[in-house]
Amino acid sequence: MMHGHESRRRALLERGFHALCLGAVLLPLGLLALLVGDVLVDAAPRLSWDFLTSYPSRRAAQAGILPGLVGSLYLIGLTAAIALPLGVGAALYLEEYGKRGWLARLIEVNIANLAGVPSIIYGLLGLELFVRALGMGRSLLAGACTMALLILPIVIMASREALRTVPNTVREGAYALGATHWQVVRQVVLPLAFPGILTGAILSVSRAIGEAAPLIVVGALTYIAFLPRGIDSPFTALPIQIFNWVSRPQEAFMVNAAAGIVVLLATLLLLNGLAIYLRNRLQRRRYW
Amino acid sequence: MLNGSVSPALPGAALRGATLADEAALPRETAESKLSVQGLSAWFGDQRVLHDIDLEIRPRQVTAIIGPSGCGKSTLIRCLNRMHELVPGARREGQVLLDGEDIHARSVDPVLLRRRVGMVFQKPNPFPTMSIRDNVLAGLRLTHRLRRQDQDAVVEGALRQAALWDEVSDRLGEPGIGLSGGQQQRLCIARALAVEPEVLLMDEPCSALDPIATARIEDLVHSLRDAYTIVIVTHNMQQAARVSQRTVFLLMGELVEEGETSRLFTSPGDRRTEDYITGKFG
Numbered sequence: 001m002m003h004g005h006e007s008r009r010r011a012l013l014e015r016g017f018h019a020l021c022l023g024a025v026l027l028p029l030g031l032l033a034l035l036v037g038d039v040l041v042d043a044a045p046r047l048s049w050d051f052l053t054s055y056p057s058r059r060a061a062q063a064g065i066l067p068g069l070v071g072s073l074y075l076i077g078l079t080a081a082i083a084l085p086l087g088v089g090a091a092l093y094l095e096e097y098g099k100r101g102w103l104a105r106l107i108e109v110n111i112a113n114l115a116g117v118p119s120i121i122y123g124l125l126g127l128e129l130f131v132r133a134l135g136m137g138r139s140l141l142a143g144a145c146t147m148a149l150l151i152l153p154i155v156i157m158a159s160r161e162a163l164r165t166v167p168n169t170v171r172e173g174a175y176a177l178g179a180t181h182w183q184v185v186r187q188v189v190l191p192l193a194f195p196g197i198l199t200g201a202i203l204s205v206s207r208a209i210g211e212a213a214p215l216i217v218v219g220a221l222t223y224i225a226f227l228p229r230g231i232d233s234p235f236t237a238l239p240i241q242i243f244n245w246v247s248r249p250q251e252a253f254m255v256n257a258a259a260g261i262v263v264l265l266a267t268l269l270l271l272n273g274l275a276i277y278l279r280n281r282l283q284r285r286r287y288w
Numbered sequence: 289m290l291n292g293s294v295s296p297a298l299p300g301a302a303l304r305g306a307t308l309a310d311e312a313a314l315p316r317e318t319a320e321s322k323l324s325v326q327g328l329s330a331w332f333g334d335q336r337v338l339h340d341i342d343l344e345i346r347p348r349q350v351t352a353i354i355g356p357s358g359c360g361k362s363t364l365i366r367c368l369n370r371m372h373e374l375v376p377g378a379r380r381e382g383q384v385l386l387d388g389e390d391i392h393a394r395s396v397d398p399v400l401l402r403r404r405v406g407m408v409f410q411k412p413n414p415f416p417t418m419s420i421r422d423n424v425l426a427g428l429r430l431t432h433r434l435r436r437q438d439q440d441a442v443v444e445g446a447l448r449q450a451a452l453w454d455e456v457s458d459r460l461g462e463p464g465i466g467l468s469g470g471q472q473q474r475l476c477i478a479r480a481l482a483v484e485p486e487v488l489l490m491d492e493p494c495s496a497l498d499p500i501a502t503a504r505i506e507d508l509v510h511s512l513r514d515a516y517t518i519v520i521v522t523h524n525m526q527q528a529a530r531v532s533q534r535t536v537f538l539l540m541g542e543l544v545e546e547g548e549t550s551r552l553f554t555s556p557g558d559r560r561t562e563d564y565i566t567g568k569f570g
Binding site for chain 1 (some may be wrong): 304306369374376399400401402403406407409413414415417426427428430431479480483525
C-alpha cells in the first residue's frame with residue numbers, strides 16, 4: 001500500500017541526504033580551488049623557466065628554486081628506495097609469514113600509532129640517530145632515512161591491506177600445485193597485491209614531498225647555491241625553500257614563495273600521475 | 289598428438305618417477321592401495337573433526353566421499369596432500385601412506401607430495417593475474433624451464449584432458465578469470481593435470497556450478513579415471529553414484545561405511561548410511 005504522505009517524506013529525506021553529501025564534496029573542493037587559484041595569481045609574475053633553473057638569491061627577482069626542486073626529487077627517490085622495500089617486506093612478513101598472536105597484535109597497534117606521530121618527532125629521532133649517532137651528518141641520506149621512517153608505517157599498513165585482499169583460495173590453489181611458500185608469495189600473492197601496494201606507496205611518498213618539519217630538524221639548508229653531488233651532500237628541499245621565503249620580511253619574496261608552492265604542487269601532481277599511470281599499466285596485465 | 293586419455297609423454301613426466309624422500313626403492317606392502325589412511329584423526333584447534341579413519345583408496349578408480357555438511361569430508365582429503373596443515377591451529381594424528389610411503393614422514397617434502405597429489409577446489413580459483421595458457425603452465429613453471437613448443441604441447445594436452453581445449457584454443461592469451469564458472473573449474477582441472485599428478489583430489493568441484501557445467505565435469509571425471517586415482521568429495525549422492533566405483537560415507541568425523549558404490553547405494557550395511565542415502569537426514 002502506498003501512503004502518499006509517507007512516501008513524500010521519504011523522498012524528501014532522500015533528497016536532503018543527497019544534497020548533504022554533495023555539499024560535503026563541494027565545500028572542500030571549492031576551498032581548495034580558491035586556495036590554488038589565489039596561489040596561482042600570486043605566483044604569476046615569477047612563474048618562468050628562469051625561476052626553475054636559478055639558484056636562490058638575496059634579490060627576490062633573481063631567486064630561483066633549482067636546488068630545492070632537485071633536492072626534493074633526490075630526496076623522494078632516495079626515500080622511496082629505502083622505505084618501499086622495507087615497508088613491503090615488513091608487510092609480507094606480518095601477513096604471509098609471521099604467526100598470529102599477541103606479538104603480531106602488539107606490532108600492529110604500534111605501527112598504527114607510529115603513523116600518527118607528529119613528523120617533527122621523526123625529525124628529532126633522525127637528528128639523533130642518523131645525523132649524530134650514525135655520523136651521516138646533515139646529508140641527503142640522513143634526510144631520506146628520516147623521511148623513510150616517517151612514511152614507513154603508512155607503507156606497511158597499505159601493503160598489508162593490499163595483501164589481505166588476495167583471496168585465500170588463490171593461495172591454496174598455488175600450494176596445491178606444489179608451490180613453495182616463497183613461490184606462492186612471489187608468483188601469486190605479490191602480483192595480485194601489487195597495484196594496492198603501489199597506491200599506498202603513492203600516498204605515502206606524496207606526504208613526504210610536502211614535509212618540511214623533519215627536514216628542518218635534520219638540518220636541510222635554507223640557502224644553497226649548488227646541487228647535491230651525492231647522498232652525503234648537504235641539500236635543501238622545496239618546502240624548506242618555501243618556508244624560508246615566507247619568513248622573509250620583504251614583500252617580493254612572498255611572490256617567490258607562491259611560485260615555489262606552485263612548483264611543489266606541480267611536482268606532486270606529476271609524480272602522482274606517473275605512479276598512477278604505472279599502476280594502471282601493471283593492472284591491465286591482471287584480469288578481474 | 290595427444291588423445292587426452294592416458295598421461296602423455298611430456299616434460300612433466302620426469303616428475304612422475306621421482307620419489308618423495310630419497311632414491312631408495314619404496315616398499316610396496318599395500319600394493320592394492322594407492323593411498324592408505326590408517327587411524328587418521330584431525331583437529332582444528334580443540335575441535336576434533338576426524339575420528340580414527342581407516343581407508344584404502346585403490347589406484348585408477350574414482351572414490352567418492354559423501355556425507356552431510358561438516359562431517360569432515362574436506363578435511364579428510366586435505367589430509368591426503370597435506371593441505372590440512374596449512375590452516376593455523378590444524379593438527380593431525382595417524383598415517384597416510386602413498387604407495388606405501390608415509391606422507392607425513394619427516395623426510396617427505398609437502399611441496400613434492402602436492403605435485404604427486406593434485407587438488408581441485410570447491411570454488412574455481414584460476415590465478416587472476418594469469419592468462420588461460422599461463423594458468424595451465426603455472427604448476428610446471430614452478431620447477432621447469434620449458435621450451436616454447438613443449439609449453440604448447442603441455443597446454444594443449446592438459447586442456448584436451450580437461451575437455452576445455454575446443455572452447456578456448458583460439459583465446460589462450462585471454463584471462464583465465466574471464467571464463468564461465470564451469471570453464472574456470474575445468475581450467476583448474478587442466479592446471480592440476482598439467483603437472484601430471486598420480487592422484488587427483490576434488491573437493492566438491494561442482495558445488496558452485498550449474499547442472500550443465502556439472503555434467504561436463506562428471507564426464508571429465510569418467511574420462512580421467514583410467515589414468516588417475518581420483519578422490520572426489522561431494523554432498524550430492526546422485527553425483528557419487530554416477531561417477532564413482534567406491535563410496536565412503538562419513539558422519540560427524542567418523543567413517544560409517546565404505547564399499548563398492550553400486551553395493552553401498554543399493555544395500556547399505558549400516559542403518560545410518562541407509563537413512564542418509566534415502567534422505568532421512570542431511
